Amino acid sequence: MHTLVIDTATEACSVALFDGDKLIAGNYAKLGRGHAERLVPMIAALPGNGKADAIIVNCGPGSFTGLRVGLSAAKALGLAWSVPVTGYNCLGLVAIMALVQQDGVDGVDVAMHGGHGEFFVQPYAPDGKAAGELASLTPEIAAARLQYNLIAGSGSEKLVSLCDNARALSLWPDARQAMRLPEHARALPAEPVYGRAPDAKPMAQQAKTR
Amino acid sequence: MALILGIESSCDESAAAIIGTDRTIYAHRLQTQEDEHKDYGGVVPEIAARAHAQHITPLIEAALADADMTLNDMDAIAATAGPGLIGGVMVGLVTGKALAMAAGKPLVAVNHLEGHALSPRLVDAELDFPYMLLLVSGGHCQILRVDGVGQYRRLATTIDDAVGEAFDKTAKILGLGYPGGPQVEKLASTGDPKAVPLPRPLLRSTEPHFSFAGLKSAVLRAHQSGDYGDADLAASFQQAVLDCLQDRLEKTLREHGGMKSLVVAGGVASNAAIRAMLKTVAASHGMRFVAPPPWLCTDNAAMIGWAGAERFEAGLTDPLDIAARPRWPLDEHAEKARGAGVKA
Ligand SMILES: Nc1ncnc2c1ncn2[C@@H]1O[C@H](COP(=O)(O)OP(=O)(O)OP(=O)(O)O)[C@@H](O)[C@H]1O
Numbered sequence: 001m002h003t004l005v006i007d008t009a010t011e012a013c014s015v016a017l018f019d020g021d022k023l024i025a026g027n028y029a030k031l032g033r034g035h036a037e038r039l040v041p042m043i044a045a046l047p048g049n050g051k052a053d054a055i056i057v058n059c060g061p062g063s064f065t066g067l068r069v070g071l072s073a074a075k076a077l078g079l080a081w082s083v084p085v086t087g088y089n090c091l092g093l094v095a096i097m098a099l100v101q102q103d104g105v106d107g108v109d110v111a112m113h114g115g116h117g118e119f120f121v122q123p124y125a126p127d128g129k130a131a132g133e134l135a136s137l138t139p140e141i142a143a144a145r146l147q148y149n150l151i152a153g154s155g156s157e158k159l160v161s162l163c164d165n166a167r168a169l170s171l172w173p174d175a176r177q178a179m180r181l182p183e184h185a186r187a188l189p190a191e192p193v194y195g196r197a198p199d200a201k202p203m204a205q206q207a208k209t210r
Numbered sequence: 211m212a213l214i215l216g217i218e219s220s221c222d223e224s225a226a227a228i229i230g231t232d233r234t235i236y237a238h239r240l241q242t243q244e245d246e247h248k249d250y251g252g253v254v255p256e257i258a259a260r261a262h263a264q265h266i267t268p269l270i271e272a273a274l275a276d277a278d279m280t281l282n283d284m285d286a287i288a289a290t291a292g293p294g295l296i297g298g299v300m301v302g303l304v305t306g307k308a309l310a311m312a313a314g315k316p317l318v319a320v321n322h323l324e325g326h327a328l329s330p331r332l333v334d335a336e337l338d339f340p341y342m343l344l345l346v347s348g349g350h351c352q353i354l355r356v357d358g359v360g361q362y363r364r365l366a367t368t369i370d371d372a373v374g375e376a377f378d379k380t381a382k383i384l385g386l387g388y389p390g391g392p393q394v395e396k397l398a399s400t401g402d403p404k405a406v407p408l409p410r411p412l413l414r415s416t417e418p419h420f421s422f423a424g425l426k427s428a429v430l431r432a433h434q435s436g437d438y439g440d441a442d443l444a445a446s447f448q449q450a451v452l453d454c455l456q457d458r459l460e461k462t463l464r465e466h467g468g469m470k471s472l473v474v475a476g477g478v479a480s481n482a483a484i485r486a487m488l489k490t491v492a493a494s495h496g497m498r499f500v501a502p503p504p505w506l507c508t509d510n511a512a513m514i515g516w517a518g519a520e521r522f523e524a525g526l527t528d529p530l531d532i533a534a535r536p537r538w539p540l541d542e543h544a545e546k547a548r549g550a551g552v553k554a
């Protein structure tokens with residue numbers, strides 16, 4: 001059974017093709033921008049155009065645009081190949097990647113760049129299960145709420161600079177690591193987790209603030 | 211005969227269609243976002259992008275089912291690649307790329323404006339190039355000479371607001387909600403077009419362009435004066451738009467004669483009063499008048515599928531790394547018209 005993994009939720013853009021849990025081929029690029037241009041050619045460069053029996057996609061939270069690029073491609077491929085599409089949580093994968101690298105820690109706080117200078121943060125226990133709620137916070141508030149000494153993710157360096165006794169592990173989610181997630185964690189609905197509402201005020205509110 | 215899947219997601223309509231190069235519309239599905247945006251008095255880009263991401267694949271699936279076809283039956287996948295709200299455009303374009311890659315079919319990246327511009331040819335097999343096109347939509351007001359697929363010469367454009375924008379802003383002033391065009395037209399039919407004195411910007415100007423910003427401001431002032439009823443305001447506004455469109459169009463037709471057909475396209479072309487005026491203008495210049503049915507004037511995927519069909523037949527396909535474009539004028543060489551608010 002082949003699985004295609006698509007991850008465009010952050011500055012990184014990655015794809016991977018697995019046979020069972022075994023990685024057949026993959027690609028990872030730290031793009032910043034341009035996921036919408038690079039993603040489909042990256043998939044096409046995989047063996048057999050990346051054709052798989054199932055598709056798994058990073059559903060966020062992350063860059064709004066990035067999430068939509070990955071989910072749109074995943075859903076379109078699911079339609080074209082008549083295969084199921086499921087999702088995983090962005091911070092959950094970063095947590096697993098950190099825990100694999102740093103064996104024996106008592107847990108990890110994941111911090112990823114969000115919008116408006118905020119970070120998406122969430123603590124994870126050593127078994128990779130979430131140990132608290134997801135939140136979008138300013139760096140200062142996020143730093144004050146950290147639970148562990150290890151901080152992983154794109155926002156880790158910044159948070160470490162704001163507190164004592166913490167270690168940063170700069171990490172971005174990588175599709176090639178996705179099979180490390182427990183099965184239930186990669187079987188989430190393929191729906192975006194934006195983590196923040198759109199920036200728009202209804203007219204009734206606009207009138208009041210004017 | 212070739213079959214094309216068309217995908218549209220550039221503004222506030224998500225749509226999918228299956229079109230034959232023989233002009234058959236095998237399926238057309240459209241999901242409007244009016245409800246999502248109505249509390250905001252206009253289209254909110256992030257809300258639009260989220261809605262497109264939710265709806266576009268199910269719409270394609272439904273269109274294929276309606277036509278009793280599969281992706282393998284398609285000869286090409288056509289998706290709007292701009293201009294428009296970039297978040298939404300990306301959703302449709304990435305979807306189109308992934309479908310094209312998976313099915314091993316060519317991708318056609320369609321300029322949404324070319325979709326509007328060629329839409330009359332989908333319903334009128336007799337409409338040959340070249341023709342004179344009045345493109346009137348939410349973001350544009352242009353007169354173009356259409357010489358062929360991908361061949362456009364812009365003869366006039368708005369120096370500020372688009373004509374659909376003027377309708378939408380007037381609707382907002384009159385508290386008619388969004389989208390405004392159809393509501394203003396409805397209200398106008400019950401009012402007196404001569405009741406409110408309104409300006410006709412650039413009327414009889416020696417430059418060929420349009421302007422609507424001053425008209426919109428005048429509507430606001432007239433409304434605030436409390437001297438006029440809403441129906442009279444709507445009717446007088448629509449009359450002023452008609453007069454401006456007619457004057458500017460007559461000027462261009464006088465200076466660029468020799469076209470056999472006058473064609474109108476874009477959302478505002480669904481306005482019956484504007485269509486009636488254009489018909490008489492065409493007749494007085496000895497031209498044939500062609501207007502797509504109203505549903506094909508506002509945003510839809512049939513026009514994207516058709517533009518895709520025309521481009522595919524002309525051998526114009528695109529690579530899978532093509533970028534979406536928020537701005538994408540039909541005539542890339544057109545001189546900049548004065549004014550900063552020009553959208554293309
Ligand atoms: N009956 C009508 N009378 C006047 N205006 C109308 C009518 N119906 C629709 N419109 C206007 O048409 C516009 C929508 O047209 P369309 O969908 O082609 O525009 P758009 O896609 O938003 O812009 P563009 O095509 O320039 O990117 C809106 O401004 C709407 O108010």
Ligand SMILES: [Mg+2]
Pocket residue numbers: 322326347348476477508509
């Ligand atoms: Mg349009």
